[in-house]
Amino acid sequence: MQVELRNIHKFFGPVHANRGITLTIPAGTIQGLLGENGAGKSTLMKILSGFIRPDQGEIRLDGQSVTFHSPADALAQGIGMLHQDPLDFPPMRVLDNFVTGSPGGLLPDREDARQALLSISQQFGFSLDPDAYVDTLTVGERQQLEIVRLLWLGARVLIFDEPTTGISAQQRQKLFAALRRLADEGRTIIFVTHKLEEVQALCHRVAVLRAGELVGTADAPYDLDRLVEMMFGKVISVGRADPVPLGETVLALEDLAVEDHRLNIRGVTLNIRAGEVVGLAGMEGSGQRRLLRAAAGLIRPTGGRVRFLGRDMTGRPYLDFHRAGAAYIPADRMTEGLFPDLTIAEHVALARQRVGFFLRAEAMRAWAQEAIRHFSIRGRPETPARALSGGNQQRLLLALMRPDLRLIFMEHPTRGLDLESALWIWGQLKNRCRQGAALFFMSSDLEELLNYSDRVLVFFGGRVSRPLPATELDVEKLGQLIGGYGFDRVVNTAAPAAHTEGEAA
């Protein structure tokens, strides 16, 4: 089935998530959809699969204009989507999941369904036990179940949203083989990813989204430099600021390991010295955030040591890091950084040490006004944090950091900020470094990583590169590494994580 998207627009409040996207996908192709997080890929695919409606634009299937009222409606017209986290019912059996949502009414024919499940599975070499419980399945097997189910329900267009996250290498091979076969049978496959090597290995053609726009398309074989440029944009380097002399080691990570349900990162060893800036690069969800949080005591590392100012702080709570002179600035300023209903004056008073038991309103006002002046916050002492713009929230967060900090952890220091605010924020951070603080941050902005870091760690596929001096990198090279291209050459840790590898195929 040929899929045509014509001039699709979607707004979420003030955010323009899809800006007039037009794309035609012929039947029997594997179409890659490449882009950073927040580029608009998922929005576009949710529109195509009936989860959300476009504000403007048209969808055509084999030349026929269609409108979807729900995902079930889209599926009835032949479009099925596999979500990044499988949308199944874990406490139920495979067969029950399989028949749920089928148009069989209250009493579906289970024997019929069982036969269908087994025969479709067999065609693709999947081994699914109809009577197993879904929560005993691996992510890969749950994907297989979903593929079989969508095929049974007659999907002729299959959308895969980042399907290779959290599955083993063998399962990935099996998945790719299945996708090729589906395409050969004339089905249309849309493969959403941020991994360049997967595009190269699998997709017949690729479309690149950036900031809600379709910035370009390409056919295999690909020119990787061009894809990187399309994904991240043409980068104008502002030149590196004058270097800050480095002091003693502030933070030492020794063979640190972190885990979550789909990642298992091991062997991170790194020394950060006073005045130094170390950046963590990688696609969102590659483990940067977990590593940063483990290094700050916010989550427990699963192995290795953390030393802060020479003291072994492994397994100690964040409060101890905070007391010893560390601060963690989260990316989500409203849910984790600030108190939405508290005023600027209240924030400033909270952050001050030694305020005394009774608060004096005049003193609070004066402190707040000083912070507002010094950090150029556009607001008044009585303005609640939720009424501030993103840039001003970030300025307020900086204003709350105590003056004698030795270590700053930061997620996305300038995400969502205008250029002026971003430059100002980095000026402040560099000042802190000059005063002897070390900065350990993660970002998805390549320019920011390259311009301000002394060294960069790249995360990809559950592994971390060795610390790379920023002077040896440029945007093309860093972009390729983030997409996994040439990554093996910069890694000195062992092969990918054991539990992913050991997953049953």
Next chain:
Amino acid sequence: MNQNMTWRETLLYRGGAVLLALALTSLVIWVSSPSTPPWEVLGLVFRGAFSTPAQGGLSWKKVADVLVAWIPMLLAAAGLLITFAAGLWNIGVEGQIVMGAVFTTWVLRLMQDSTAPPALALTLALVAGAVGGALWALGVGLLRTYGGVNEIFGGLGLNFVATTVVLWLIFGPWKRPGIGSMSGTEPFPPELHLPTWGDTRLSGVALLIGLGGMALAYVLLKGTSFGLRLKAVGNNPRAARLMGLRPARYMMLAFGLGGALVGLAGSIQVTGVYYRLIPAISSGYGWLGLLVCMLVNFDPTWAPLVALFFAAINIGSIQLPIVLSLDSSLAGVIQGSLVFSFLFTEGLRRLVLQRRARAAAS
């Protein structure tokens, strides 16, 4: 961008809430007694708070009754304001009143046969009431911070436990000589009663404790760094953690302090109102305190006045069965309708604000 409404609009919504509450109440009156005009009922309630129908004119005895009802409501509301500041829904407030009453009764029973001066016994009994309320609240707090049980469920559960404990005491270990009855334990001798003014039931000490409790909550929440931290923890515990505060500790402190104030309400019910432990010792003042807090939007400034108004409605409605043979529970209907209408119009107001913000953005 405009986050606020003009005061005219705000007044419109507030006035609308009152009208809605009156309409709802009138509907209930009409259903239960179609022949009585609702305004007559409402008028009787308001007059009944300050005068007796037989004599008319201002009755000091009635005013004193209103103040007697005001005191536990003040204490319950004060305690709840503190837990609300920390972002906690202390539904266990009723159980905390009950346990305050139980601890007070316990101390008085221990001391009534001793030679200790009554002032000392009463002081210890009041302190014990505060401790009882605090402990019961800390139980909810422990369940919440270390057991992962939401304070609403923990509090509700402990309310039932407290009620059961009281019944067991009244019919078991503390039963009256002879046979236990729903009328409660054996009354304490008059020297163990809080002193009252004239022939009223109003005790100056109790009034002082009630007002003092509310003042304490007000000062803590409005003018201290402790109150500010409580508010911070309540507003965003995750941000509080990143700022180096310990949310669990502040939640426990809020429970302890709030529970102590609430427990005092139970204490005063025993030492200043009933002079014994009865099954319905809390008289629902915990729930009323909760309604007061919701009606003032959790801001201590207007809480005392609203509590006074609620107390007046409670006392005013006592006349209803006698004069109009309507049940006095109509007081609860009025109070509940007010809160419901307020929350409803407040939700409406937010919706309108959001719509405006969205319209301004696009």
